[in-house]
Amino acid sequence: MSKDWPLFEIFIRGRRGLNHVHVGSLRAPDEQMALMHARDLYTRRNEGVSIWAVRSDAIAASTPDEKDPYFAPSGDKVYRHPTFYQIPDDVPHI
Amino acid sequence: MNDDHVYLSLTEGDAGGDARWAFGTGFEDPLHGVDTTVPDGVDRDALAAYCLALGDDALISSQRLAEWCTRAPELEEEVALANIGLDLLGQARLLLSRAGQAEGAGRDEDALAYFRDPADFRNVRLAELPNGDFAFSITRLLVLSSWRLALFARLTSAADPVLAAVAAKAVKELAYHREYAAQWALRLGDGTEESRARMVRAFAEIAPWLAELSAAEAGFGVEPGATAQDVAAVLASVAAETGLTVPEATPVPGSGRDGEHTEHLAPLLAELQSVARAHPEATW
Numbered sequence: 151m152s153k154d155w156p157l158f159e160i161f162i163r164g165r166r167g168l169n170h171v172h173v174g175s176l177r178a179p180d181e182q183m184a185l186m187h188a189r190d191l192y193t194r195r196n197e198g199v200s201i202w203a204v205r206s207d208a209i210a211a212s213t214p215d216e217k218d219p220y221f222a223p224s225g226d227k228v229y230r231h232p233t234f235y236q237i238p239d240d241v242p243h244i
Numbered sequence: 245m246n247d248d249h250v251y252l253s254l255t256e257g258d259a260g261g262d263a264r265w266a267f268g269t270g271f272e273d274p275l276h277g278v279d280t281t282v283p284d285g286v287d288r289d290a291l292a293a294y295c296l297a298l299g300d301d302a303l304i305s306s307q308r309l310a311e312w313c314t315r316a317p318e319l320e321e322e323v324a325l326a327n328i329g330l331d332l333l334g335q336a337r338l339l340l341s342r343a344g345q346a347e348g349a350g351r352d353e354d355a356l357a358y359f360r361d362p363a364d365f366r367n368v369r370l371a372e373l374p375n376g377d378f379a380f381s382i383t384r385l386l387v388l389s390s391w392r393l394a395l396f397a398r399l400t401s402a403a404d405p406v407l408a409a410v411a412a413k414a415v416k417e418l419a420y421h422r423e424y425a426a427q428w429a430l431r432l433g434d435g436t437e438e439s440r441a442r443m444v445r446a447f448a449e450i451a452p453w454l455a456e457l458s459a460a461e462a463g464f465g466v467e468p469g470a471t472a473q474d475v476a477a478v479l480a481s482v483a484a485e486t487g488l489t490v491p492e493a494t495p496v497p498g499s500g501r502d503g504e505h506t507e508h509l510a511p512l513l514a515e516l517q518s519v520a521r522a523h524p525e526a527t528w
Contacts, residue, residue, distance in 0.1 A: 155318075176320055179431065186424055187320040190327050 157206040158184040160191075162198035170202050178203075274338065274413035278405050282346055286404050292346035293366070294463045295407060296356065297501055298395075299339030300367035303357055304509070305388060306332040307516050308375055317378055324424060328385070331417040338410045345406075358520035362510045368460050369500040370453040372509040379432055379442035383450050386425035386482070387475065391457050393418035394474035395466060402464040426482060433486030443488055451493035460501045 155177040161170035173192050178184035184203040192198065212220055224230065282288055309329030316322035340353040370388060375381045396418060399411035432439040457475070462468040483489045498504035520526070 177318070178320065182427060183431075186427065187324065189420075190324040191320065194327065 155179055158188075158203045159206050159209060160184075160188040161202040161204070162188075162192055163200040164197060165199050170200065173197075175206060181205075275406065275409055278409045280345065280406055283404065288346045288348065290463065291404055291407070292343045295339045295343035295346065297366040297460070299336045299343055299356070300365050300500075301371050301388075301392070302332040302336035302339065303516075304365070304367040304371040304512065306330070306336060307512055308371065308381075309385075311375055312381065321378075325381075328421050328424065331414075331421065335410065335414050335417070338406075338413075342404075342406045342410070346404075354520065358517045362505055362513055363503045365500070365505065365509060365513070366503065367500050367509075368453075368456050369496070369498075369504075369506050369509075370450070370456065372500070372506060372512060373453070374508055376446070376449070377442055378428075379439065380446040380449060382425050382428045382432065383443065383446035385421060386429050386478070387450055387454065387457075389418050389421035389425055390475045390478040391461075391471055393422055394471035395461050398466050398470060399464060404464065407464060422478065426478065429482050429488070430485050433482065433488045440486075440488075443486075447488055447490050448493070451490050452496045454490065454493075455495035456499050456501075460499060 157175055158178055158181075159175050160173055162173050163170045176184065176187050176191055178187050181203060185201055188201045188203055193201070282291065306329040309325050309332070312325040312329075313322060316325055336357070337353050340356045344351040344353065344356055370384060373384070393415060396411040396414045400408055400415065402408045402411065429443065433443045434440070454475075458469045458472045461471060479490060
């Protein structure tokens with residue numbers, strides 16, 4: 151039966167968190183049941199106050215094959231980090 | 245944000261110490277601040293009997309739900325059913341403890357759960373019937389959670405503060421149980437030919453046991469039959485979506501509230517009680 155149920159990705163917002171965080175995936179017959187399953191699987195220990203469920207096939211993802219063209223070019227561009235500024239001593243919180 | 249462990253980032257900024265959620269923090273004691281002495285004017289025997297009956301309903305339902313472990317059609321459903329069973333076990337513990345306190349004979353929740361024989365149990369018989377198929381278990385859960393929710397909503401203003409506090413905690417749990425069962429009833433009733441046929445059969449199997457419920461609820465401000473309308477409304481909303489209705493049926497005579505049970509209760513209790521009876525006084 152599982153093979154007929156689509157996969158959903160589950161995101162939980164913690165009690166004091168500002169953003170939803172991906173916690174795992176599960177199978178469910180539809181969106182509403184996915185939320186119920188997520189409640190039962192991922193919020194049993196007081197973890198969350200809000201749940202998002204998204205069908206996994208609705209997520210566009212980069213693939214491992216694209217890793218080099220996507221991410222390698224940023225590896226040698228240290229000038230993209232703002233680390234070359236002189237910070238005056240009397241400027242706090244930086 | 246900490247990407248190493250997704251759960252850690254859930255508790256980021258939680259410097260107050262609640263972050264150790266994995267060990268069980270941030271939980272609320274449902275009896276916190278509640279005076280557990282039995283108030284004057286409350287009949288201790290009546291309170292003990294009432295809490296015992298409601299506790300037994302929860303304990304037996306919980307045991308049946310636990311039987312789905314390793315047998316549920318899906319892993320997700322197995323967790324869901326076990327969660328619901330554990331909610332009910334929590335209610336059973338509080339209610340049996342209260343029954344023991346009110347009785348005043350020194351029996352605690354374990355004594356009441358493990359060392360009574362079938363004839364001393366007061367649960368409604370619908371709770372003890374075997375699980376049957378998933379359709380029957382869902383239909384039973386729909387009926388029992390709707391009934392218990394309607395009953396406990398009224399008991400939140402019960403004269404006994406502990407019973408009222410337990411009811412206030414339980415209504416939130418029961419609302420979810422009812423929602424879970426209702427969602428499945430809709431999907432099965434409106435699903436395939438096979439699932440619908442099984443739901444029709446489940447509704448027919450449930451029908452003879454419904455009259456016992458409304459007769460079993462009277463006490464502590466609840467009139468007999470008070471919840472019938474609420475339960476009927478839930479079943480009507482399921483019927484509106486699926487056309488599934490509870491057929492007319494002759495009620496099975498007797499009541500679990502009087503200690504009359506089906507032949508299914510004794511084997512259930514034998515399994516539930518065997519470890520505690522083989523090793524009395526054991527702790528773990």
